[in-house]
Every structure is written in structure tokens, then in C-alpha cells.
Amino acid sequence: MTDKRTISVWELNGLSGQEREQLLQRTESDMSDYLLQVSPIIEDVRQRGDVALAEYGRRFDGADISEADLRVTPEEFQAAAAKVDAETREAIEYAADNIRRYHEAQKPGEMTMQEVRRGSFVGERFLPIPSVACYVPRGKGSFPSVLLMNAIPAVVAGVKQVVVITPPGADGSVDAATLVAIQLIADTQGCQIQVFKCGGAQAVAAVAYGTATVPRCSKIVGPGSPWMVAAKQLLSSRIDPGIPAGPSESIVFADETVDGGLAALDLLIEAEHGPDSSAFLVTTSRQVAEQAIAAMPDHWAAMSELRVEYSATVICGPMGGIVIAEDRQQAFDFINDYAPEHLQILSTDAWQYLGDIENAGEVLLGQHSPSTLGNFVLGCNAVLPTSGKAATVSPLSVMDFMKFMSVAYVTESGYPEMAKQAERLATYEGFDGHARAVSAVRKPYLR
Structure with a gap:
């Protein structure tokens, strides 16, 4: 791939385990x-x-x-x-x-508050x-x-x-x-x-x-x-x-029901952020891949020189391009291992794939839901986990700006059963102070 405008194409079946692992890397993989x-x-x-x-x-x-x-x-x-x-x-x-x-x-x-046993209440109080x-x-x-x-x-x-x-x-x-x-x-x-x-x-x-x-x-x-x-x-x-929110990254999945030119159009959304971005088109259709490659020059011709430079660096390099999978299972195994920040599903029946997705910062379904909408105006938060952290981390939300404290209250009627079971566990674990605090020793102190 000596030509900087030659789009990287990766055949999952032809990759060794090490090569596949390398494809999952991001700019932040080695800090x-x-x-x-x-x-x-x-x-x-x-x-x-x-x-x-x-x-x-x-x-x-x-x-x-x-x-x-x-x-x-x-x-x-x-x-x-x-x-x-x-x-x-x-x-x-x-x-x-x-x-x-x-x-x-x-x-x-x-x-919030719930009665877990008669007379025993637990819940949370939320604060910014x-x-x-x-x-x-x-x-x-x-x-x-x-x-x-x-x-x-x-x-x-x-x-x-x-x-x-x-x-x-x-x-x-x-x-x-x-x-x-x-x-x-x-x-x-x-x-x-x-x-x-x-x-x-x-x-x-x-x-x-x-x-x-x-x-x-x-x-x-x-x-x-x-x-x-x-x-x-x-x-x-x-x-x-x-x-963890670093350089932009995306996967566009496109099946055989859509035009590869559309997939190429949407592949450029996150790729144009910068040369340290990552962007892949994943497809099981060679026709879609070929159409995407053919459409790219026309898309680039309508973009500024800077954004062409950024996006070409990404999709013609080691952290972007087109990934061809043998079948649906192989495609989504790769997607879930990658755990992309942004995931677009291009299909005339996009909802059928939602159950295949386990790891992604956001999932944009269908031909009318490009990442552009999510990035700017849809309302869902576009600050998303990167570098594979979408496997365990969620998008930015109100809860990132809040905390909660546990709140508990036990009534006089609810106390005896709770105390009996707690005393048994405290005794087993060897915590004498814990056990005494809920033993008969407590009763004379109560008013």
C-alpha cells in the first residue's frame, strides 16, 4: 500500500491471531x-x-x-x-x-426506598x-x-x-x-x-x-x-x-442491502477528525466493499484538503479501512472485540442486528441515522468511551455528574429478624464487636 490513497482492506479469514489483535489497537493503546x-x-x-x-x-x-x-x-x-x-x-x-x-x-x-423485609427499608439518595x-x-x-x-x-x-x-x-x-x-x-x-x-x-x-x-x-x-x-x-x-474519551473511532457495518457508496460516506464521518482517529467499514459483502472503494474519490473531491488528509491517513493506514468478514458471526465477533466508540448499522433492516451487539459506545441504526446526527443534534451524548473501554464503560450521562448514598432504616418491629441473622454471620466471621452490637446486649440501651 504505497499509494497514500489506497484504502486498506483486511480479510479476517487471512489474518493471523497477532494481525487481528493489531487491528484492534488504537492510538492510545501504548501511552x-x-x-x-x-x-x-x-x-x-x-x-x-x-x-x-x-x-x-x-x-x-x-x-x-x-x-x-x-x-x-x-x-x-x-x-x-x-x-x-x-x-x-x-x-x-x-x-x-x-x-x-x-x-x-x-x-x-x-x-428511592424499598421495604426489603417487613419493617426494614433500604434505598438511595441522589446528589450532584x-x-x-x-x-x-x-x-x-x-x-x-x-x-x-x-x-x-x-x-x-x-x-x-x-x-x-x-x-x-x-x-x-x-x-x-x-x-x-x-x-x-x-x-x-x-x-x-x-x-x-x-x-x-x-x-x-x-x-x-x-x-x-x-x-x-x-x-x-x-x-x-x-x-x-x-x-x-x-x-x-x-x-x-x-x-476514557480519546481520539475518535468508529465502525460502520453494512450488509448487502445497502449501497457501498453510502457506507463510504459514513466511514468518513469519524475518520476526518484527525490522523489519530480509527475508522473501519465492516461488511460481509464484497460488492459493498468494492462500491465503497469506488465511491471514495468522489467523496474526497467534495471535502477540504485538511479533512481529506486526515481521513486518508486513517482509512489508508493500519487503524482504518475495510474489513471483510466471511459471515455475520465473524463480523460481529470482530465488532464486539473492537468495542467501538461509534457503531453505525447500515441495512434496510438494521434492527435485526441489535441483538448481535454487545460492546459499543453508541449504536446508530439504519440509513437515516448517521453519526453526524448523534454527534450534534439527536440528544444522546456523543462523549463516548474509546480504546475498547465500551466493553465496560457507558456514555457520558447525568449519572456521571451525580453520586448516591445508601440510606437504610429499620423499625422496631423489623429489627429482631435482621439482628438475629446478622449476629450469626458476624460470629462466623469472627467480628465480636459486630455481633455484640446486635445481640441481647443492645436491648437495655434502647429507649
Whole structure:
């Protein structure tokens, strides 16, 4: 595959176990180099705070910024509002409304309680976490949609301190549409959201330790580069790193009932995010594979040079392309082992495949449900587990911004049976204090 525009094609039947395992790898599979690179950055921010943040903004983001400029001002919000056209604003409002509706339906009631035995009650009381930092990347584009996905469920959950961290542009400003999205959430939900100009590993360190300007937060959410992911790993004892959300990845499964050109169109959605993305078309149909390959040049011809470069690097390289499976079982065995962030099912009868799927961050069914809709406006959260973590981790939700405490209450009538059984177990396990606390010794103390 010497031609950079030659799409990678992988025959599952022809792969050795090692080759198949290699196909499951992502950019983040080996983080050792990133961990070494970000460690001194983290320590520098811990020691020098705002001064280090501004220096890294100038060095890594090429931004005209000083430590006095780190916090976004009300004047910057006003300037941003003037820059965003009416159609973009309408799209942001539409997306925000759908995302809010979806996440409000997720929110549990304040408390649950059930009577497990007569007179003995157990349940949960739900509370928001105290603070969260929402990371909005910018290196490969501007992402107001990511802000909506991160901040809206936090606000719906009732988090009191919501902080946004995002890299500054060359002129030291924050993306205008992102600021408009933040102001929209603040206005409609009646809350305040602070915004700070810092990105990458240095931003993670800032919210993990706190600086003179950037407040320390209890959790960080949002997708980012491998450097940002590495920083979250190193700082996991200081700040809850949230779900693992790294470079974009997707699998598009297409059966023989759809046009391969459509599969190629949707394969490019996540592939265009960046050269560190992963994107595969999985199919049991050679005709679909051939149609996809034939359609790709026309799709590329309509895209910008940058997005062509990104997507071609992915689908013509070792972490993307077309995977041909012998049958349905082999196809979904691969998909489930891969546990993709995004999974599209292209078929005229897409629902038939839902039972085959065990591991995926999200499943988009049918020809009218491309990842684009999920990424922007459907309402379900597009911050999803990457690097195979969808096997055990769920999408970002209201519950990522909440915690619950167990609540129990035993009545006088319910106590004797509970005490008898608990005393037996405590005695067996050798816990004398436990056993005495529910023995006859307790009775004289009760009022």
C-alpha cells in the first residue's frame, strides 16, 4: 500500500491471531511516550500555576496570551455573540434543546426506598457532585457541540461549579460559537459557567491542582488528545478522570442491502477528525466493499484538503479501512472485540442486528441515522468511551455528574429478624464487636 490513497482492506479469514489483535489497537493503546512527555508539564503547572499555563498557551497553541488573559471576560462573551450568524445560533439552540430533553429524562428522583423485609427499608439518595471541568478540544477544529454534550448534563444534574477549559486560538480568543453555547446554557438553566483558556495536559493539571485563576475541580470530562488522556491518567489520584474519551473511532457495518457508496460516506464521518482517529467499514459483502472503494474519490473531491488528509491517513493506514468478514458471526465477533466508540448499522433492516451487539459506545441504526446526527443534534451524548473501554464503560450521562448514598432504616418491629441473622454471620466471621452490637446486649440501651 504505497499509494497514500489506497484504502486498506483486511480479510479476517487471512489474518493471523497477532494481525487481528493489531487491528484492534488504537492510538492510545501504548501511552508510555505520552506519559513521559506530560509528566514535566504537570509538575510545572503545579509549581508555577498561571504563569506556566500562559507559557504553554504561547508555546503549544501559538496563542497571544498572558496569565492575566486566562479567564474569559463578559466582554469576550459579548464579542462572540456578534460573530455567530443566526443559522449557527439556531442549530446550537436546536441541539441544546434535544440534549437537555434526553438528559433530563435520565435524571433520577431525589430518593428511592424499598421495604426489603417487613419493617426494614433500604434505598438511595441522589446528589450532584460539587464541581466539574468540561474539556472542549480545539486543535483540529472548533467544537461547540462538545461543550453542549459535556455541560448540559452537568447542569441538569445540578452541579454547582461548572468550569470549561479549552485551548485559545492564535489571537488568544475562545471559539465564538462555543461561547455562545455556554451563554445559552447559562441563560436557559439559570446558572453560571466559568471559562478558561488552557488546553492539553496543562489544562488537566490546572483543574487537578487549581491555580490562582483556575479553580480546582473534583472531576474532568470530555474528549481530547493522547496528551490530555495521559495527563488524566497521571492525575487520577487528584481528580476523577471521567470516562476514557480519546481520539475518535468508529465502525460502520453494512450488509448487502445497502449501497457501498453510502457506507463510504459514513466511514468518513469519524475518520476526518484527525490522523489519530480509527475508522473501519465492516461488511460481509464484497460488492459493498468494492462500491465503497469506488465511491471514495468522489467523496474526497467534495471535502477540504485538511479533512481529506486526515481521513486518508486513517482509512489508508493500519487503524482504518475495510474489513471483510466471511459471515455475520465473524463480523460481529470482530465488532464486539473492537468495542467501538461509534457503531453505525447500515441495512434496510438494521434492527435485526441489535441483538448481535454487545460492546459499543453508541449504536446508530439504519440509513437515516448517521453519526453526524448523534454527534450534534439527536440528544444522546456523543462523549463516548474509546480504546475498547465500551466493553465496560457507558456514555457520558447525568449519572456521571451525580453520586448516591445508601440510606437504610429499620423499625422496631423489623429489627429482631435482621439482628438475629446478622449476629450469626458476624460470629462466623469472627467480628465480636459486630455481633455484640446486635445481640441481647443492645436491648437495655434502647429507649
